[in-house]
Amino acid sequence: MKLLPAILEIVKPLPVHSFFDGFSGSTRVSQMAAQEGYQVISNDISDWSRILATSYLKHDKPLGFYSELIEHLNAVSGYDGWFSEQYGGDDFGGSAVQSDGLKKPWQRHNTRKLDGIRDEIARLNLSEIDEAVALTSLMLALDSVDSTLGHFSSYLRKWSPRSYKKMILKTPHLFENNCDQTVLQDDIFNLGEVEADIAYFDPPYGSNNEKMPPSRVRYASYYHLWTSIIKNDKPELFGKVGRRVDTRDSVAISPFEEFRRGEDGRFLAVAAIDRLIAQTHARFILLSYSSGGRATISELSEVLTSYGNVKKVVKIDHKKNVMAEMKWSKKWLADNEQPFNEFLFLLER
Numbered sequence: 001m002k003l004l005p006a007i008l009e010i011v012k013p014l015p016v017h018s019f020f021d022g023f024s025g026s027t028r029v030s031q032m033a034a035q036e037g038y039q040v041i042s043n044d045i046s047d048w049s050r051i052l053a054t055s056y057l058k059h060d061k062p063l064g065f066y067s068e069l070i071e072h073l074n075a076v077s078g079y080d081g082w083f084s085e086q087y088g089g090d091d092f093g094g095s096a097v098q099s100d101g102l103k104k105p106w107q108r109h110n111t112r113k114l115d116g117i118r119d120e121i122a123r124l125n126l127s128e129i130d131e132a133v134a135l136t137s138l139m140l141a142l143d144s145v146d147s148t149l150g151h152f153s154s155y156l157r158k159w160s161p162r163s164y165k166k167m168i169l170k171t172p173h174l175f176e177n178n179c180d181q182t183v184l185q186d187d188i189f190n191l192g193e194v195e196a197d198i199a200y201f202d203p204p205y206g207s208n209n210e211k212m213p214p215s216r217v218r219y220a221s222y223y224h225l226w227t228s229i230i231k232n233d234k235p236e237l238f239g240k241v242g243r244r245v246d247t248r249d250s251v252a253i254s255p256f257e258e259f260r261r262g263e264d265g266r267f268l269a270v271a272a273i274d275r276l277i278a279q280t281h282a283r284f285i286l287l288s289y290s291s292g293g294r295a296t297i298s299e300l301s302e303v304l305t306s307y308g309n310v311k312k313v314v315k316i317d318h319k320k321n322v323m324a325e326m327k328w329s330k331k332w333l334a335d336n337e338q339p340f341n342e343f344l345f346l347l348e349r
């Protein structure tokens with residue numbers, strides 16, 4: 001069972017029209033909600049999520065306009081600019097290890113295209129929405145020729161087969177929007193009150209692994225390269241993978257990814273969820289929880305029951321491809337805490 005149909009199955013019978021996606025990430029949930037006709041408010045702290053949400057939820061021109069724009073970008077010539085210098089690698093008989101011992105996320109022929117296309121997007125002086133569509137297309141194209149494990153915290157030693165392919169931009173799969181959707185980019189705790197019938201929260205649960213430094217599990221450090229492509233700010237970099245200095249370990253981490261306990265003995269991540277639910281006034285709250293995360297399920301259950309009626313707990317078993325509705329009981333929770341299951345909790349306040 002996939003997450004999206006599970007969410008839909010829970011939300012559809014509820015009397016809700018507006019859907020707040022508080023940590024929208026890839027925006028796949030926001031996109032689904034928009035396609036289902038909900039009035040969507042999509043928020044995430046990261047630049048790349050705002051760009052995706054803007055292009056999928058706010059695009060306002062005929063599709064032909066965007067395909068012309070993308071064709072134009074595909075015709076741009078590449079050159080050795082900042083991205084090639086930092087992130088482009090040469091092929092040494094299949095090895096991606098460069099003469100300085102470092103590995104790179106893309107082959108140079110594609111970072112040259114990236115350099116040319118990113119400059120052209122800036123030169124075109126597009127509207128915010130059109131630029132978002134162009135950048136979305138660029139990110140998707142780069143993603144399809146990368147040589148990583150899906151994020152930019154390490155690069156492969158041997159070039160991936162796809163990294164040899166020439167990067168070609170495609171028009172993103174844009175769908176028609178019936179509502180005037182809203183895209184926000186802020187820390188969830190700075191947003192103030194968001195009016196919505198249901199709030200869906202999928203915060204970035206940290207790792208269970210106490211030995212893993214928090215920076216390794218942070219979204220900002222996983223996806224630092226998307227940030228640099230969007231901002232086009234040629235930031236100062238550090239470390240083997242060339243991370244932006246503003247994703248350094250010393251920069252405060254998201255409270256949801258905190259793996260430590262506070263002075264009261266409670267996980268800081270659970271305290272963050274408590275604060276989040278306290279500030280949310282939507283009638284329904286749907287919380288995603290992955291049990292590989294730090295917030296233990298029984299602590300989480302205490303928080304939820306203190307705010308209202310937990311109407312549903314759904315466990316998604318990715319292996320068996322099933323979604324099981326669970327009875328809400330502490331015993332069950334204790335018995336069922338297996339690593340890396342995904343749960344959905346529906347709370348009615």
Ligand SMILES: C[S@@+](CC[C@H](N)C(=O)[O-])C[C@H]1O[C@@H](n2cnc3c(N)ncnc32)[C@H](O)[C@@H]1O
Nearest residue numbers: 023024025026044045046187188202204219254
């Ligand atoms: C688990 S992901 C969400 C995934 C999303 N549901 C999806 O389907 O792609 C968590 C997201 O929370 C964002 N985030 C982290 N801290 C945040 C904060 N304080 N406020 C808002 N968003 C935050 C991250 O940028 C990341 O995209």
